[in-house]
Amino acid sequence: MIALSQKQRRVFSQIALTAAAWSVAFIIFFPILWMVLTSFKTELEAFATPPSLFFSPTLENYQEVFGRSDYMHYAWNSVVISMGATLLGMLLAVPAAYAMAFYETKRTQSTLLWMLSTKMLPPVGVLVPIYLLFKESGLLDTRTGLILIYTLINLPIMVWMIYTYFKEIPKDILEACRMDGATLGQEISRVLLPMCKGGLASTVLLSLILCWNEAFWSLNLTAANAAPLTALIASYSSPEGLFWAKLSAVSTLACAPILIFGWISQKQLVRGLSFGAVK
Amino acid sequence: MAELKINALRKSYGDIEILKGIDLHIRDHEFVVFVGPSGCGKSTLLRSIAGLEEVTSGQIVLGGRDITGLKPAERDLAMVFQSYALYPHMNVRKNMSFALELAGVDKATIEAKVKDAARILELTHLLDRKPKDLSGGQRQRVAIGRAIVRHPQVFLFDEPLSNLDAALRVQMRLELARLHHELNATMIYVTHDQVEAMTLADRVVVMNQGRIEQVGTPLELYHHPVNQFVAGFIGTPKMAFIPARVIGGQGHELTIQLPSGEHLTLPRSPDSIHVGAEVTLGIRPEHMRIVSPENANLTGQLDVTEHLGSDTYCHVNIDGGHTLTVRQGGDYEGRFGEIVGVDFDLSRAHLFDSEGNALDSVTRQAA
Numbered sequence: 001m002i003a004l005s006q007k008q009r010r011v012f013s014q015i016a017l018t019a020a021a022w023s024v025a026f027i028i029f030f031p032i033l034w035m036v037l038t039s040f041k042t043e044l045e046a047f048a049t050p051p052s053l054f055f056s057p058t059l060e061n062y063q064e065v066f067g068r069s070d071y072m073h074y075a076w077n078s079v080v081i082s083m084g085a086t087l088l089g090m091l092l093a094v095p096a097a098y099a100m101a102f103y104e105t106k107r108t109q110s111t112l113l114w115m116l117s118t119k120m121l122p123p124v125g126v127l128v129p130i131y132l133l134f135k136e137s138g139l140l141d142t143r144t145g146l147i148l149i150y151t152l153i154n155l156p157i158m159v160w161m162i163y164t165y166f167k168e169i170p171k172d173i174l175e176a177c178r179m180d181g182a183t184l185g186q187e188i189s190r191v192l193l194p195m196c197k198g199g200l201a202s203t204v205l206l207s208l209i210l211c212w213n214e215a216f217w218s219l220n221l222t223a224a225n226a227a228p229l230t231a232l233i234a235s236y237s238s239p240e241g242l243f244w245a246k247l248s249a250v251s252t253l254a255c256a257p258i259l260i261f262g263w264i265s266q267k268q269l270v271r272g273l274s275f276g277a278v279k
Numbered sequence: 280m281a282e283l284k285i286n287a288l289r290k291s292y293g294d295i296e297i298l299k300g301i302d303l304h305i306r307d308h309e310f311v312v313f314v315g316p317s318g319c320g321k322s323t324l325l326r327s328i329a330g331l332e333e334v335t336s337g338q339i340v341l342g343g344r345d346i347t348g349l350k351p352a353e354r355d356l357a358m359v360f361q362s363y364a365l366y367p368h369m370n371v372r373k374n375m376s377f378a379l380e381l382a383g384v385d386k387a388t389i390e391a392k393v394k395d396a397a398r399i400l401e402l403t404h405l406l407d408r409k410p411k412d413l414s415g416g417q418r419q420r421v422a423i424g425r426a427i428v429r430h431p432q433v434f435l436f437d438e439p440l441s442n443l444d445a446a447l448r449v450q451m452r453l454e455l456a457r458l459h460h461e462l463n464a465t466m467i468y469v470t471h472d473q474v475e476a477m478t479l480a481d482r483v484v485v486m487n488q489g490r491i492e493q494v495g496t497p498l499e500l501y502h503h504p505v506n507q508f509v510a511g512f513i514g515t516p517k518m519a520f521i522p523a524r525v526i527g528g529q530g531h532e533l534t535i536q537l538p539s540g541e542h543l544t545l546p547r548s549p550d551s552i553h554v555g556a557e558v559t560l561g562i563r564p565e566h567m568r569i570v571s572p573e574n575a576n577l578t579g580q581l582d583v584t585e586h587l588g589s590d591t592y593c594h595v596n597i598d599g600g601h602t603l604t605v606r607q608g609g610d611y612e613g614r615f616g617e618i619v620g621v622d623f624d625l626s627r628a629h630l631f632d633s634e635g636n637a638l639d640s641v642t643r644q645a646a
Contacts, residue, residue, distance in 0.1 A: 170362055170364065172360045172361070172362045172363075172364035173364045173365075173366065175331050175351075175358075175360070175364065176358070176360060176364035176365075176366075176425075177366075178331070178350070178351045178352065179329065179330075179331075179351045179352060179356070179357065179358050179378075180352065180377050180378035180381060180425075180429075181352030181378055181381045181382055182352075182381055186381060190377075191366055191368075194368045195366075195367060195368055197368075
């Protein structure tokens with residue numbers, strides 16, 4: 001009797017836990033769902049109070065967005081800037097993390113903390129000097145400028161992440177590699193990087209997402225020429241008042257590529273490749 | 280050809296000196312084992328030979344060539360790591376061929392060498408597996424295979440068996456001994472396990488606190504340890520040490536007094552010892568036996584007895600707070616708390632001076 005009620009209690013707690021998890025997930029997902037739904041409404045329906053859950057979907061917002069602005073131009077800027085900043089970031093972060101992980105000195109930990117602390121600085125605090133620097137050096141409204149600034153803001157996190165992945169690689173393996181006659185380049189490219197594939201992929205993915213979604217610097221440092229999708233979204237919110245349906249449509253279009261990309265590359269995030277190397 | 284000479288080798292980390300002037304000569308085809316307690320510098324010495332540690336001063340000469348400043352890969356050595364250090368993303372074949380590929384050896388030669396090593400180590404059927412799909416013993420063999428394919432002048436082993444379970448360790452120990460005969464190569468092996476050292480080595484190097492205490496064949500170390508450290512380190516169970524005082528000597532006999540008051544007469548020349556000197560008597564478990572208290576050199580109270588089947592180890596508490604471990608036959612039955620006598624084979628006893636150095640004239644000649 002007691003055993004049964006214990007079992008029942010376990011089942012109930014499991015159901016409650018599952019329900020709670022789904023509720024939290026739904027709360028988190030709800031704004032995105034609402035954005036997508038709104039993008040298929042007319043402007044009137046988008047404003048309606050109470051909000052209408054059942055409506056006849058329309059594609060007119062998307063037509064308007066494509067008709068009014070050159071979506072592909074902004075999307076291409078987003079692709080080039082995100083990928084460029086990620087590539088440049090990886091080129092700098094891998095050697096930095098290698099040095100910190102395998103040739104640790106007594107200052108390594110404080111250097112890492114200092115790097116991370118730069119992320120705590122409010123970006124607006126350095127907006128004016130950076131704006132002036134960009135203006136003087138002709139980087140305003142250029143993709144190169146945004147690539148540079150995105151690389152710099154993401155570098156601390158990238159170095160930190162890669163450092164933790166490298167730290168998990170046993171030193172013995174690199175020493176075995178040296179005994180086998182590998183040069184530093186071969187050691188990194190043929191042993192270290194393949195062993196950290198999962199970790200590096202998640203670093204790349206995170207950097208791409210952060211660059212893709214960044215709005216503060218893209219709004220302040222670009223105009224028509226180098227503006228990415230985040231700037232396109234912003235352009236729908238200001239000049240002619242708020243058009244919720246169109247804003248939602250352009251937001252959906254801006255989020256879609258990175259969502260799909262993240263979905264596809266989920267597998268790459270699974271780690272554990274180095275299992276079995278050492279006991 | 281693969282003769283290794285180490286001259287006055289020192290290694291410090293900041294103010295801490297790990298190797299305090301090592302001089303060692305390892306002959307061609309020899310199997311030398313570095314043994315010592317944790318932190319004695321044995322692994323650092325091996326890593327210095329490998330080129331993985333930069334030495335502070337001194338010289339390492341391999342086959343007449345000074346390799347002290349060379350990179351690990353340029354030294355013509357191969358190393359087997361304690362953790363195996365296999366490349367997890369490569370299969371067994373790739374793991375073994377990696378060094379040859381880096382050296383630009385042609386494919387046919389690589390294939391032949393890998394096949395040969397795989398045959399010697401019975402790995403042929405595992406060549407396409409990844410390390411994670413192998414057992415501990417198989418991984419260890421791959422690590423050895425990776426060394427074999429390179430045909431190095433010297434093989435270095437850094438505690439290669441310590442990650443294996445007891446049964447596998449015994450098996451791999453035999454395989455390593457067989458491999459040494461088959462390859463006829465110079466091998467240097469580091470371990471903290473004196474059984475491995477005794478069973479594998481042509482010569483054992485006993486290290487302590489960054490210095491070499493003694494170099495010799497396993498039996499030399501067992502019979503003629505140069506000091507108390509080596510005497511205590513070699514042999515299981517450990518040699519028992521009892522403080523004593525020299526009270527007389529005549530001809531070829533030396534008489535000492537134990538703390539409990541008993542007098543023992545040892546067949547030793549009393550030449551270099553003066554009456555009244557503080558000494559330490561060392562005696563191995565196999566050179567003592569339990570007898571009735573009336574006929575004994577010493578009496579004591581039987582503590583725990585450990586039955587191993589072939590032997591029984593009897594722990595006997597004697598006066599002065601010392602415990603002797605006595606090896607008896609497998610059938611020996613002792614009662615806990617029983618008063619027993621312990622008889623010494625005094626011709627096999629060792630004497631050490633107050634500094635811990637052996638006072639055995641035979642020992643000193645051997646050293």
